[in-house]
Amino acid sequence: MEVGFLGLGIMGKAMAANLLRHGFRVTVWNRTLAKCQELVALGAAVGETPAAVVAKCRYTIAMLSDPSAALSVVFDKDGVLEQIGEGKGYVDMSTVDAATSCKISEAIKQKGGAFVEAPVSGSKKPAEDGQLVILAAGDKVLYDDMVPAFDVLGKKSFFLGEIGNGAKMKLVVNMIMGSMMNALSEGLSLADNSGLSPQTLLDVLDLGAIANPMFKLKGPSMLQGSYNPAFPLKHQQKDMRLALALGDENAVSMPVAAASNEAFKKARSLGLGDLDFSAVYEVLKGASGSGKA
Ligand SMILES: NC(=O)C1=CN([C@@H]2O[C@H](COP(=O)(O)OP(=O)(O)OC[C@H]3O[C@@H](n4cnc5c(N)ncnc54)[C@H](OP(=O)(O)O)[C@@H]3O)[C@@H](O)[C@H]2O)C=CC1
Ligand SMILES: O=CCCC(=O)O
Structure with a gap:
Protein backbone atom coordinates (compact mmCIF):
# COMPACT_ATOMS: atom_id res chain seq x y z
CA MET A 1 0.00 0.00 0.00
CA GLU A 2 1.30 3.50 -0.82
CA VAL A 3 0.66 6.39 1.56
CA GLY A 4 1.69 10.01 1.82
CA PHE A 5 2.73 11.34 5.24
CA LEU A 6 2.67 15.04 6.16
CA GLY A 7 4.39 16.14 9.38
CA LEU A 8 7.50 14.46 10.77
CA GLY A 9 7.57 15.71 14.35
CA ILE A 10 7.97 13.40 17.35
CA MET A 11 4.89 11.38 16.39
CA GLY A 12 4.89 11.64 12.60
CA LYS A 13 8.49 10.51 12.29
CA ALA A 14 7.86 7.41 14.41
CA MET A 15 4.61 6.58 12.61
CA ALA A 16 6.04 7.01 9.10
CA ALA A 17 9.07 4.91 10.05
CA ASN A 18 6.78 2.22 11.36
CA LEU A 19 4.81 2.13 8.11
CA LEU A 20 8.07 1.81 6.15
CA ARG A 21 9.22 -1.03 8.39
CA HIS A 22 6.01 -2.87 7.60
CA GLY A 23 6.47 -2.64 3.84
CA PHE A 24 4.34 0.42 3.05
CA ARG A 25 5.62 2.72 0.33
CA VAL A 26 5.69 6.14 1.97
CA THR A 27 6.14 9.62 0.47
CA VAL A 28 6.86 12.17 3.18
CA TRP A 29 6.69 15.95 3.49
CA ASN A 30 7.60 18.18 6.40
CA ARG A 31 7.49 21.98 6.67
CA THR A 32 11.17 21.87 7.59
CA LEU A 33 12.12 19.70 4.64
CA ALA A 34 15.51 18.67 6.03
CA LYS A 35 13.70 16.48 8.56
CA CYS A 36 12.63 14.20 5.68
CA GLN A 37 16.18 12.87 5.29
CA GLU A 38 15.96 10.46 8.23
CA LEU A 39 12.93 8.86 6.59
CA VAL A 40 14.64 8.79 3.18
CA ALA A 41 17.37 6.74 4.84
CA LEU A 42 14.64 4.24 5.76
CA GLY A 43 13.30 4.09 2.21
CA ALA A 44 10.82 6.98 1.97
CA ALA A 45 10.37 9.22 -1.06
CA VAL A 46 9.97 12.98 -0.56
CA GLY A 47 7.24 15.28 -1.87
CA GLU A 48 8.18 18.94 -2.19
CA THR A 49 4.75 20.16 -1.02
CA PRO A 50 1.58 18.70 0.54
CA ALA A 51 -0.06 19.04 -2.88
CA ALA A 52 2.74 17.05 -4.50
CA VAL A 53 2.30 14.24 -1.96
CA VAL A 54 -1.46 14.09 -2.50
CA ALA A 55 -0.97 14.13 -6.30
CA LYS A 56 1.25 11.07 -5.97
CA CYS A 57 -0.57 9.05 -3.32
CA ARG A 58 -4.12 7.73 -3.16
CA TYR A 59 -4.08 8.03 0.65
CA THR A 60 -2.36 10.76 2.65
CA ILE A 61 -1.96 10.89 6.44
CA ALA A 62 -1.17 14.08 8.39
CA MET A 63 0.27 14.45 11.91
CA LEU A 64 0.60 18.16 12.64
CA SER A 65 0.97 20.27 15.75
CA ASP A 66 -2.35 22.07 16.14
CA PRO A 67 -5.48 23.44 14.40
CA SER A 68 -3.61 26.25 12.69
CA ALA A 69 -1.03 23.85 11.21
CA ALA A 70 -3.74 21.38 10.17
CA LEU A 71 -5.68 24.13 8.36
CA SER A 72 -2.58 25.65 6.77
CA VAL A 73 -1.46 22.34 5.24
CA VAL A 74 -4.88 21.85 3.67
CA PHE A 75 -5.93 25.35 2.62
CA ASP A 76 -2.71 27.30 1.93
CA LYS A 77 -0.88 27.50 -1.40
CA ASP A 78 0.51 24.10 -2.46
CA GLY A 79 -1.81 22.55 0.10
CA VAL A 80 -3.77 19.30 0.14
CA LEU A 81 -6.87 20.89 -1.39
CA GLU A 82 -5.08 21.64 -4.65
CA GLN A 83 -4.76 17.94 -5.50
CA ILE A 84 -7.42 16.11 -3.50
CA GLY A 85 -10.34 14.77 -5.48
CA GLU A 86 -12.35 11.73 -6.54
CA GLY A 87 -10.68 8.48 -5.47
CA LYS A 88 -8.30 10.11 -2.97
CA GLY A 89 -8.44 9.98 0.82
CA TYR A 90 -7.03 12.31 3.49
CA VAL A 91 -6.57 11.18 7.10
CA ASP A 92 -5.70 13.77 9.72
CA MET A 93 -4.31 12.18 12.89
CA SER A 94 -3.38 15.49 14.57
CA THR A 95 -5.12 16.51 17.80
CA VAL A 96 -7.47 19.36 16.86
CA ASP A 97 -10.95 20.55 17.80
CA ALA A 98 -14.09 19.30 16.08
CA ALA A 99 -14.65 22.62 14.25
CA THR A 100 -11.24 22.37 12.57
CA SER A 101 -11.91 18.78 11.55
CA CYS A 102 -15.35 19.68 10.17
CA LYS A 103 -13.91 22.55 8.13
CA ILE A 104 -11.29 20.27 6.58
CA SER A 105 -13.85 17.53 5.98
CA GLU A 106 -16.29 19.86 4.20
CA ALA A 107 -13.59 21.30 1.92
CA ILE A 108 -12.29 17.86 0.96
CA LYS A 109 -15.76 16.47 0.33
CA GLN A 110 -16.55 19.46 -1.89
CA LYS A 111 -13.58 18.51 -4.04
CA GLY A 112 -14.83 14.90 -4.27
CA GLY A 113 -12.28 13.45 -1.84
CA ALA A 114 -12.86 11.44 1.34
CA PHE A 115 -11.82 12.44 4.86
CA VAL A 116 -11.24 10.66 8.15
CA GLU A 117 -10.08 12.28 11.39
CA ALA A 118 -8.05 9.84 13.44
CA PRO A 119 -6.30 11.38 16.46
CA VAL A 120 -4.39 8.96 18.65
CA SER A 121 -3.90 8.11 22.28
CA GLY A 122 -0.37 7.04 23.12
CA SER A 123 2.92 8.88 22.85
CA LYS A 124 6.35 8.54 21.26
CA LYS A 125 7.11 4.97 22.40
CA PRO A 126 3.68 3.53 21.46
CA ALA A 127 4.08 5.32 18.10
CA GLU A 128 7.45 3.62 17.59
CA ASP A 129 6.01 0.26 18.65
CA GLY A 130 2.73 0.47 16.69
CA GLN A 131 0.74 0.51 19.95
CA LEU A 132 -1.35 3.65 19.50
CA VAL A 133 -5.10 3.80 20.14
CA ILE A 134 -6.79 5.29 17.08
CA LEU A 135 -9.93 7.40 17.53
CA ALA A 136 -11.34 7.64 14.02
CA ALA A 137 -14.50 9.19 12.58
CA GLY A 138 -15.82 10.34 9.23
CA ASP A 139 -15.94 8.49 5.91
CA LYS A 140 -16.45 4.80 6.72
CA VAL A 141 -15.27 3.57 3.31
CA LEU A 142 -11.98 5.44 3.71
CA TYR A 143 -11.72 4.17 7.29
CA ASP A 144 -12.05 0.59 6.04
CA ASP A 145 -9.44 1.24 3.34
CA MET A 146 -7.06 2.53 6.03
CA VAL A 147 -7.40 -0.44 8.38
CA PRO A 148 -4.15 -2.09 7.14
CA ALA A 149 -2.27 1.12 8.01
CA PHE A 150 -4.13 1.58 11.31
CA ASP A 151 -3.29 -2.03 12.19
CA VAL A 152 0.41 -1.20 11.83
CA LEU A 153 0.19 2.10 13.70
CA GLY A 154 -2.04 1.04 16.55
CA LYS A 155 -3.11 -1.77 18.86
CA LYS A 156 -6.79 -0.82 18.54
CA SER A 157 -8.90 1.42 16.30
CA PHE A 158 -12.28 2.84 17.25
CA PHE A 159 -14.65 4.10 14.55
CA LEU A 160 -16.74 6.73 16.35
CA GLY A 161 -19.18 7.81 13.63
CA GLU A 162 -19.56 11.35 12.37
CA ILE A 163 -16.71 13.82 11.94
CA GLY A 164 -15.90 15.60 15.19
CA ASN A 165 -16.44 12.58 17.42
CA GLY A 166 -12.80 11.48 17.10
CA ALA A 167 -11.55 14.98 17.91
N1 LIG B 1 3.86 13.70 21.19
C1 LIG B 1 2.86 12.97 21.66
O1 LIG B 1 3.01 12.20 22.63
C2 LIG B 1 1.51 13.01 21.04
C3 LIG B 1 1.11 14.04 20.20
N2 LIG B 1 -0.15 14.02 19.68
C4 LIG B 1 -0.59 15.08 18.78
O2 LIG B 1 0.03 14.81 17.53
C5 LIG B 1 0.35 16.03 16.87
C6 LIG B 1 1.84 16.06 16.59
O3 LIG B 1 2.52 15.97 17.82
P1 LIG B 1 4.12 15.88 17.91
O4 LIG B 1 4.64 15.03 16.83
O5 LIG B 1 4.43 15.56 19.31
O6 LIG B 1 4.50 17.40 17.64
P2 LIG B 1 5.86 18.06 17.16
O7 LIG B 1 5.84 19.43 17.72
O8 LIG B 1 7.01 17.17 17.44
O9 LIG B 1 5.68 18.13 15.57
C7 LIG B 1 4.77 19.01 14.99
C8 LIG B 1 4.75 18.84 13.49
O10 LIG B 1 3.85 19.83 12.94
C9 LIG B 1 4.56 20.58 11.95
N3 LIG B 1 4.04 21.93 11.88
C10 LIG B 1 3.87 22.82 12.89
N4 LIG B 1 3.33 23.97 12.43
C11 LIG B 1 3.15 23.81 11.10
C12 LIG B 1 2.63 24.62 10.08
N5 LIG B 1 2.17 25.86 10.33
N6 LIG B 1 2.59 24.14 8.83
C13 LIG B 1 3.05 22.90 8.57
N7 LIG B 1 3.56 22.06 9.48
C14 LIG B 1 3.62 22.52 10.74
C15 LIG B 1 6.00 20.54 12.40
O11 LIG B 1 6.85 20.88 11.32
P3 LIG B 1 8.35 21.43 11.58
O12 LIG B 1 9.20 20.22 11.76
O13 LIG B 1 8.68 22.21 10.36
O14 LIG B 1 8.30 22.29 12.82
C16 LIG B 1 6.11 19.08 12.82
O15 LIG B 1 6.22 18.24 11.71
C17 LIG B 1 -0.16 17.15 17.78
O16 LIG B 1 -1.45 17.51 17.38
C18 LIG B 1 -0.18 16.49 19.15
O17 LIG B 1 -1.10 17.10 20.04
C19 LIG B 1 -1.02 12.99 19.89
C20 LIG B 1 -0.66 11.95 20.68
C21 LIG B 1 0.61 11.90 21.36
O1 LIG C 1 -1.75 13.48 23.01
C1 LIG C 1 -0.87 12.88 23.62
C2 LIG C 1 -1.17 11.71 24.39
C3 LIG C 1 -0.02 11.11 25.08
C4 LIG C 1 -0.39 9.77 25.66
O2 LIG C 1 -1.51 9.27 25.42
O3 LIG C 1 0.48 9.20 26.34
Whole structure:
Protein backbone atom coordinates (compact mmCIF):
# COMPACT_ATOMS: atom_id res chain seq x y z
CA MET A 1 0.00 0.00 0.00
CA GLU A 2 1.30 3.50 -0.82
CA VAL A 3 0.66 6.39 1.56
CA GLY A 4 1.69 10.01 1.82
CA PHE A 5 2.73 11.34 5.24
CA LEU A 6 2.67 15.04 6.16
CA GLY A 7 4.39 16.14 9.38
CA LEU A 8 7.50 14.46 10.77
CA GLY A 9 7.57 15.71 14.35
CA ILE A 10 7.97 13.40 17.35
CA MET A 11 4.89 11.38 16.39
CA GLY A 12 4.89 11.64 12.60
CA LYS A 13 8.49 10.51 12.29
CA ALA A 14 7.86 7.41 14.41
CA MET A 15 4.61 6.58 12.61
CA ALA A 16 6.04 7.01 9.10
CA ALA A 17 9.07 4.91 10.05
CA ASN A 18 6.78 2.22 11.36
CA LEU A 19 4.81 2.13 8.11
CA LEU A 20 8.07 1.81 6.15
CA ARG A 21 9.22 -1.03 8.39
CA HIS A 22 6.01 -2.87 7.60
CA GLY A 23 6.47 -2.64 3.84
CA PHE A 24 4.34 0.42 3.05
CA ARG A 25 5.62 2.72 0.33
CA VAL A 26 5.69 6.14 1.97
CA THR A 27 6.14 9.62 0.47
CA VAL A 28 6.86 12.17 3.18
CA TRP A 29 6.69 15.95 3.49
CA ASN A 30 7.60 18.18 6.40
CA ARG A 31 7.49 21.98 6.67
CA THR A 32 11.17 21.87 7.59
CA LEU A 33 12.12 19.70 4.64
CA ALA A 34 15.51 18.67 6.03
CA LYS A 35 13.70 16.48 8.56
CA CYS A 36 12.63 14.20 5.68
CA GLN A 37 16.18 12.87 5.29
CA GLU A 38 15.96 10.46 8.23
CA LEU A 39 12.93 8.86 6.59
CA VAL A 40 14.64 8.79 3.18
CA ALA A 41 17.37 6.74 4.84
CA LEU A 42 14.64 4.24 5.76
CA GLY A 43 13.30 4.09 2.21
CA ALA A 44 10.82 6.98 1.97
CA ALA A 45 10.37 9.22 -1.06
CA VAL A 46 9.97 12.98 -0.56
CA GLY A 47 7.24 15.28 -1.87
CA GLU A 48 8.18 18.94 -2.19
CA THR A 49 4.75 20.16 -1.02
CA PRO A 50 1.58 18.70 0.54
CA ALA A 51 -0.06 19.04 -2.88
CA ALA A 52 2.74 17.05 -4.50
CA VAL A 53 2.30 14.24 -1.96
CA VAL A 54 -1.46 14.09 -2.50
CA ALA A 55 -0.97 14.13 -6.30
CA LYS A 56 1.25 11.07 -5.97
CA CYS A 57 -0.57 9.05 -3.32
CA ARG A 58 -4.12 7.73 -3.16
CA TYR A 59 -4.08 8.03 0.65
CA THR A 60 -2.36 10.76 2.65
CA ILE A 61 -1.96 10.89 6.44
CA ALA A 62 -1.17 14.08 8.39
CA MET A 63 0.27 14.45 11.91
CA LEU A 64 0.60 18.16 12.64
CA SER A 65 0.97 20.27 15.75
CA ASP A 66 -2.35 22.07 16.14
CA PRO A 67 -5.48 23.44 14.40
CA SER A 68 -3.61 26.25 12.69
CA ALA A 69 -1.03 23.85 11.21
CA ALA A 70 -3.74 21.38 10.17
CA LEU A 71 -5.68 24.13 8.36
CA SER A 72 -2.58 25.65 6.77
CA VAL A 73 -1.46 22.34 5.24
CA VAL A 74 -4.88 21.85 3.67
CA PHE A 75 -5.93 25.35 2.62
CA ASP A 76 -2.71 27.30 1.93
CA LYS A 77 -0.88 27.50 -1.40
CA ASP A 78 0.51 24.10 -2.46
CA GLY A 79 -1.81 22.55 0.10
CA VAL A 80 -3.77 19.30 0.14
CA LEU A 81 -6.87 20.89 -1.39
CA GLU A 82 -5.08 21.64 -4.65
CA GLN A 83 -4.76 17.94 -5.50
CA ILE A 84 -7.42 16.11 -3.50
CA GLY A 85 -10.34 14.77 -5.48
CA GLU A 86 -12.35 11.73 -6.54
CA GLY A 87 -10.68 8.48 -5.47
CA LYS A 88 -8.30 10.11 -2.97
CA GLY A 89 -8.44 9.98 0.82
CA TYR A 90 -7.03 12.31 3.49
CA VAL A 91 -6.57 11.18 7.10
CA ASP A 92 -5.70 13.77 9.72
CA MET A 93 -4.31 12.18 12.89
CA SER A 94 -3.38 15.49 14.57
CA THR A 95 -5.12 16.51 17.80
CA VAL A 96 -7.47 19.36 16.86
CA ASP A 97 -10.95 20.55 17.80
CA ALA A 98 -14.09 19.30 16.08
CA ALA A 99 -14.65 22.62 14.25
CA THR A 100 -11.24 22.37 12.57
CA SER A 101 -11.91 18.78 11.55
CA CYS A 102 -15.35 19.68 10.17
CA LYS A 103 -13.91 22.55 8.13
CA ILE A 104 -11.29 20.27 6.58
CA SER A 105 -13.85 17.53 5.98
CA GLU A 106 -16.29 19.86 4.20
CA ALA A 107 -13.59 21.30 1.92
CA ILE A 108 -12.29 17.86 0.96
CA LYS A 109 -15.76 16.47 0.33
CA GLN A 110 -16.55 19.46 -1.89
CA LYS A 111 -13.58 18.51 -4.04
CA GLY A 112 -14.83 14.90 -4.27
CA GLY A 113 -12.28 13.45 -1.84
CA ALA A 114 -12.86 11.44 1.34
CA PHE A 115 -11.82 12.44 4.86
CA VAL A 116 -11.24 10.66 8.15
CA GLU A 117 -10.08 12.28 11.39
CA ALA A 118 -8.05 9.84 13.44
CA PRO A 119 -6.30 11.38 16.46
CA VAL A 120 -4.39 8.96 18.65
CA SER A 121 -3.90 8.11 22.28
CA GLY A 122 -0.37 7.04 23.12
CA SER A 123 2.92 8.88 22.85
CA LYS A 124 6.35 8.54 21.26
CA LYS A 125 7.11 4.97 22.40
CA PRO A 126 3.68 3.53 21.46
CA ALA A 127 4.08 5.32 18.10
CA GLU A 128 7.45 3.62 17.59
CA ASP A 129 6.01 0.26 18.65
CA GLY A 130 2.73 0.47 16.69
CA GLN A 131 0.74 0.51 19.95
CA LEU A 132 -1.35 3.65 19.50
CA VAL A 133 -5.10 3.80 20.14
CA ILE A 134 -6.79 5.29 17.08
CA LEU A 135 -9.93 7.40 17.53
CA ALA A 136 -11.34 7.64 14.02
CA ALA A 137 -14.50 9.19 12.58
CA GLY A 138 -15.82 10.34 9.23
CA ASP A 139 -15.94 8.49 5.91
CA LYS A 140 -16.45 4.80 6.72
CA VAL A 141 -15.27 3.57 3.31
CA LEU A 142 -11.98 5.44 3.71
CA TYR A 143 -11.72 4.17 7.29
CA ASP A 144 -12.05 0.59 6.04
CA ASP A 145 -9.44 1.24 3.34
CA MET A 146 -7.06 2.53 6.03
CA VAL A 147 -7.40 -0.44 8.38
CA PRO A 148 -4.15 -2.09 7.14
CA ALA A 149 -2.27 1.12 8.01
CA PHE A 150 -4.13 1.58 11.31
CA ASP A 151 -3.29 -2.03 12.19
CA VAL A 152 0.41 -1.20 11.83
CA LEU A 153 0.19 2.10 13.70
CA GLY A 154 -2.04 1.04 16.55
CA LYS A 155 -3.11 -1.77 18.86
CA LYS A 156 -6.79 -0.82 18.54
CA SER A 157 -8.90 1.42 16.30
CA PHE A 158 -12.28 2.84 17.25
CA PHE A 159 -14.65 4.10 14.55
CA LEU A 160 -16.74 6.73 16.35
CA GLY A 161 -19.18 7.81 13.63
CA GLU A 162 -19.56 11.35 12.37
CA ILE A 163 -16.71 13.82 11.94
CA GLY A 164 -15.90 15.60 15.19
CA ASN A 165 -16.44 12.58 17.42
CA GLY A 166 -12.80 11.48 17.10
CA ALA A 167 -11.55 14.98 17.91
CA LYS A 168 -13.90 15.28 20.88
CA MET A 169 -12.99 11.85 22.29
CA LYS A 170 -9.30 12.69 22.04
CA LEU A 171 -9.79 16.02 23.85
CA VAL A 172 -11.74 14.36 26.66
CA VAL A 173 -8.99 11.76 27.10
CA ASN A 174 -6.23 14.38 27.15
CA MET A 175 -8.20 16.62 29.49
CA ILE A 176 -8.26 13.73 31.97
CA MET A 177 -4.58 12.99 31.38
CA GLY A 178 -3.55 16.63 31.95
CA SER A 179 -5.54 16.82 35.17
CA MET A 180 -3.98 13.56 36.37
CA MET A 181 -0.51 14.94 35.67
CA ASN A 182 -1.34 17.98 37.81
CA ALA A 183 -2.65 15.78 40.62
CA LEU A 184 0.52 13.68 40.53
CA SER A 185 2.70 16.80 40.56
CA GLU A 186 0.84 18.25 43.55
CA GLY A 187 1.06 14.91 45.35
CA LEU A 188 4.82 14.64 44.80
CA SER A 189 5.25 18.21 45.98
CA LEU A 190 3.06 17.65 49.05
CA ALA A 191 4.97 14.48 49.96
CA ASP A 192 8.31 16.23 49.56
CA ASN A 193 7.31 19.34 51.50
CA SER A 194 5.77 17.38 54.36
CA GLY A 195 8.84 15.28 55.02
CA LEU A 196 7.93 12.17 53.02
CA SER A 197 9.93 10.48 50.31
CA PRO A 198 8.36 11.21 46.88
CA GLN A 199 9.90 7.95 45.60
CA THR A 200 8.09 6.04 48.34
CA LEU A 201 4.88 7.81 47.32
CA LEU A 202 5.40 6.52 43.75
CA ASP A 203 5.95 3.00 45.11
CA VAL A 204 2.75 3.21 47.18
CA LEU A 205 0.71 4.59 44.25
CA ASP A 206 1.95 1.82 41.99
CA LEU A 207 0.56 -0.87 44.29
CA GLY A 208 -2.90 0.58 44.76
CA ALA A 209 -6.14 1.32 42.95
CA ILE A 210 -4.80 4.41 41.19
CA ALA A 211 -1.71 2.73 39.71
CA ASN A 212 -1.39 3.60 36.03
CA PRO A 213 1.25 3.47 33.26
CA MET A 214 1.62 7.27 33.16
CA PHE A 215 2.53 7.66 36.84
CA LYS A 216 4.88 4.68 36.55
CA LEU A 217 6.61 6.03 33.43
CA LYS A 218 6.77 9.75 34.24
CA GLY A 219 7.10 9.74 38.05
CA PRO A 220 10.77 8.66 38.30
CA SER A 221 11.98 11.08 35.61
CA MET A 222 10.01 13.93 37.23
CA LEU A 223 11.86 13.30 40.48
CA GLN A 224 15.12 13.61 38.54
CA GLY A 225 13.99 16.85 36.90
CA SER A 226 14.34 15.14 33.50
CA TYR A 227 11.79 16.24 30.90
CA ASN A 228 13.00 14.94 27.54
CA PRO A 229 9.88 15.59 25.41
CA ALA A 230 7.71 12.64 24.41
CA PHE A 231 4.55 14.76 24.56
CA PRO A 232 5.50 18.45 24.47
CA LEU A 233 3.88 20.56 27.19
CA LYS A 234 2.76 23.19 24.66
CA HIS A 235 0.61 20.50 22.96
CA GLN A 236 -0.89 19.37 26.27
CA GLN A 237 -1.85 22.98 27.03
CA LYS A 238 -3.38 23.28 23.56
CA ASP A 239 -5.45 20.16 24.30
CA MET A 240 -6.59 21.51 27.69
CA ARG A 241 -7.57 24.77 26.01
CA LEU A 242 -9.56 22.96 23.31
CA ALA A 243 -11.18 20.63 25.86
CA LEU A 244 -12.23 23.63 27.97
CA ALA A 245 -13.75 25.23 24.87
CA LEU A 246 -15.69 22.01 24.30
CA GLY A 247 -16.88 22.28 27.90
CA ASP A 248 -17.94 25.89 27.26
CA GLU A 249 -19.95 24.86 24.18
CA ASN A 250 -21.74 22.18 26.17
CA ALA A 251 -22.11 24.10 29.46
CA VAL A 252 -20.02 21.51 31.29
CA SER A 253 -18.32 22.85 34.40
CA MET A 254 -14.69 21.66 34.57
CA PRO A 255 -12.95 23.37 37.50
CA VAL A 256 -10.25 20.70 37.79
CA ALA A 257 -9.33 20.97 34.10
CA ALA A 258 -9.43 24.78 34.29
CA ALA A 259 -6.97 24.80 37.20
CA SER A 260 -4.73 22.32 35.39
CA ASN A 261 -4.79 24.50 32.29
CA GLU A 262 -3.57 27.43 34.38
CA ALA A 263 -0.60 25.38 35.55
CA PHE A 264 0.27 24.39 31.96
CA LYS A 265 -0.07 28.04 30.88
CA LYS A 266 2.24 29.10 33.68
CA ALA A 267 4.74 26.45 32.58
CA ARG A 268 4.62 27.79 29.03
CA SER A 269 5.17 31.32 30.27
CA LEU A 270 8.30 30.08 32.05
CA GLY A 271 9.66 28.71 28.76
CA LEU A 272 8.87 25.03 29.48
CA GLY A 273 6.59 24.51 26.44
CA ASP A 274 9.01 22.38 24.45
CA LEU A 275 9.75 20.06 27.38
CA ASP A 276 7.65 17.02 28.21
CA PHE A 277 4.25 17.85 29.69
CA SER A 278 5.40 16.35 33.00
CA ALA A 279 7.52 19.53 33.39
CA VAL A 280 4.37 21.10 34.86
CA TYR A 281 5.82 19.60 38.06
CA GLU A 282 8.37 22.45 38.03
CA VAL A 283 5.49 24.95 38.34
CA LEU A 284 3.72 23.08 41.12
CA LYS A 285 6.98 22.52 42.99
CA GLY A 286 7.66 26.24 42.69
CA ALA A 287 4.18 27.09 43.95
CA SER A 288 4.65 25.24 47.24
CA GLY A 289 6.10 27.04 50.24
CA SER A 290 9.70 26.38 51.24
CA GLY A 291 8.60 25.28 54.66
CA LYS A 292 5.94 25.67 57.31
CA ALA A 293 4.82 29.21 58.15
N1 LIG B 1 3.86 13.70 21.19
C1 LIG B 1 2.86 12.97 21.66
O1 LIG B 1 3.01 12.20 22.63
C2 LIG B 1 1.51 13.01 21.04
C3 LIG B 1 1.11 14.04 20.20
N2 LIG B 1 -0.15 14.02 19.68
C4 LIG B 1 -0.59 15.08 18.78
O2 LIG B 1 0.03 14.81 17.53
C5 LIG B 1 0.35 16.03 16.87
C6 LIG B 1 1.84 16.06 16.59
O3 LIG B 1 2.52 15.97 17.82
P1 LIG B 1 4.12 15.88 17.91
O4 LIG B 1 4.64 15.03 16.83
O5 LIG B 1 4.43 15.56 19.31
O6 LIG B 1 4.50 17.40 17.64
P2 LIG B 1 5.86 18.06 17.16
O7 LIG B 1 5.84 19.43 17.72
O8 LIG B 1 7.01 17.17 17.44
O9 LIG B 1 5.68 18.13 15.57
C7 LIG B 1 4.77 19.01 14.99
C8 LIG B 1 4.75 18.84 13.49
O10 LIG B 1 3.85 19.83 12.94
C9 LIG B 1 4.56 20.58 11.95
N3 LIG B 1 4.04 21.93 11.88
C10 LIG B 1 3.87 22.82 12.89
N4 LIG B 1 3.33 23.97 12.43
C11 LIG B 1 3.15 23.81 11.10
C12 LIG B 1 2.63 24.62 10.08
N5 LIG B 1 2.17 25.86 10.33
N6 LIG B 1 2.59 24.14 8.83
C13 LIG B 1 3.05 22.90 8.57
N7 LIG B 1 3.56 22.06 9.48
C14 LIG B 1 3.62 22.52 10.74
C15 LIG B 1 6.00 20.54 12.40
O11 LIG B 1 6.85 20.88 11.32
P3 LIG B 1 8.35 21.43 11.58
O12 LIG B 1 9.20 20.22 11.76
O13 LIG B 1 8.68 22.21 10.36
O14 LIG B 1 8.30 22.29 12.82
C16 LIG B 1 6.11 19.08 12.82
O15 LIG B 1 6.22 18.24 11.71
C17 LIG B 1 -0.16 17.15 17.78
O16 LIG B 1 -1.45 17.51 17.38
C18 LIG B 1 -0.18 16.49 19.15
O17 LIG B 1 -1.10 17.10 20.04
C19 LIG B 1 -1.02 12.99 19.89
C20 LIG B 1 -0.66 11.95 20.68
C21 LIG B 1 0.61 11.90 21.36
O1 LIG C 1 -1.75 13.48 23.01
C1 LIG C 1 -0.87 12.88 23.62
C2 LIG C 1 -1.17 11.71 24.39
C3 LIG C 1 -0.02 11.11 25.08
C4 LIG C 1 -0.39 9.77 25.66
O2 LIG C 1 -1.51 9.27 25.42
O3 LIG C 1 0.48 9.20 26.34
